[in-house]
Amino acid sequence: MLYSFEFGDVIEAWPALVSGAANTLWLSAVSVLLGVVVAASGATAKTLGSRAVRFLVDCYIELIRNTPFLVQVFLIFFGLPAIGLKMSPNVAAVTAMVVNFAAYGIEIIRAGIESIPKGQIDAGKALGLGPFKIFRLVVFKPALQAVYPALTSQMILLMLNSSICSAIAATELTAVAGDIQSRTFRSFEVYSVVTAMYFGLSIFFWCVFAAVNSMLFKAGPRGAAR
């Protein structure tokens, strides 16, 4: 039962691990940014769109939320080339993460939109603002603020899920780790270090989210004014 840790190989492969972590970081960051844009557009379409548009958005959400992420990744990377859409592993990974995140993001943002008291919309109408302006100027920001914790949790989940993209050889942290352990057979050491690195990445993301929170939502908790 005695196991002697041997970190020599891991230390030797450190530059590769760091570059894998950096790749994970930027793949996730790009996916989060694009994902939020798609999710916000989807939530807008679901709130203001026609019945047909809302139905299409619903179909998309249900399709994504009820199928495994790995299958979605495979479909994009291996399936789409069949219809002429060929992507590099990293582009396919970002696409899959955006498509996956947006489905959950739409539902989260929609919940925020629904939490806005009707009085706010009445006030917007009484001032003569039209539905699109009310949505943009009155509803959207408080809605985002209301669900910000849920939305950022989903973003962290997206970053962690990026490890699944190692299956299509995207050059992210888990793929690099797999590479190292298959060469050195030091699985325990490699994955312990990688676990710590993912944890560090998560802490970094939380810090960024906290900074964005205090920058965007200066008004503080919105309970005081209905």
Place this chain on the structure above:
Amino acid sequence: MKKLQQAADTKANRELQSEAIIRLSGVGKWYGQFQVLRDIDLAVRKGERIVVCGPSGSGKSTMIRCINRLEEHQQGKIVVDGIELNSNIRNIDEIRKEVGMVFQHFNLFPHLTILQNCTLAPIWVRHMRKSDAEKVAMHYLERVKIPEQANKYPGQLSGGQQQRVAIARALCMNPKIMLFDEPTSALDPEMVKEVLDTMVSLAEEGMTMLCVTHEMGFARQVADRVIFMDAGQIVETNSPEQFFNNPRHDRSKLFLKQLLH
């Protein structure tokens, strides 16, 4: 005698109709099977101050919310400032530009500063330049006596202050008519006065006002007419003096008796 009185009433009503800035004729509204407004006839002259009172559920709020189409009426006709309220969105927008509204729960936008709350509609609806809109906003914030709060957020203000901001926000659109939907009902007693004072000064300047309120002191002081509603109908329209000292209808008498206790 009664017939003569009726004839005089009709004549007065006809004169009123011709110069009315708000005219409701035969307005009816239902929530499902339940009728909330029944055959409402009301004409409001320019500069007139009207207090609407009545028990809860009598349709007072619904009636004034119909005037800027926050609620849709299903029967009758509503004409505001010469424009008929119907499903034509352009008409609705035109009317909302000219009709300010103050709500029971203030409904300030919590993510915007007081100044931004006041400039939002002038910038986006009246297409004013930001600097001009801010000048107008500061003017009205001074009028409601809280210019020093301009850069705070609504959550940092007391209820009374928030309601005064809400009044300023509505005034920034330079409306011809102001609707008040129980503006003091959600306030602590010591804050009611500051809001009422603002409303009184507005009334003194000749603003056309329609106020749903149970502040009878306010009604006595500024109202030209008091309208008493019950079960979706206008039961009595009277001068404040007559209404408080000598109400015509039993329902009004009962209401006033309960209010005084």
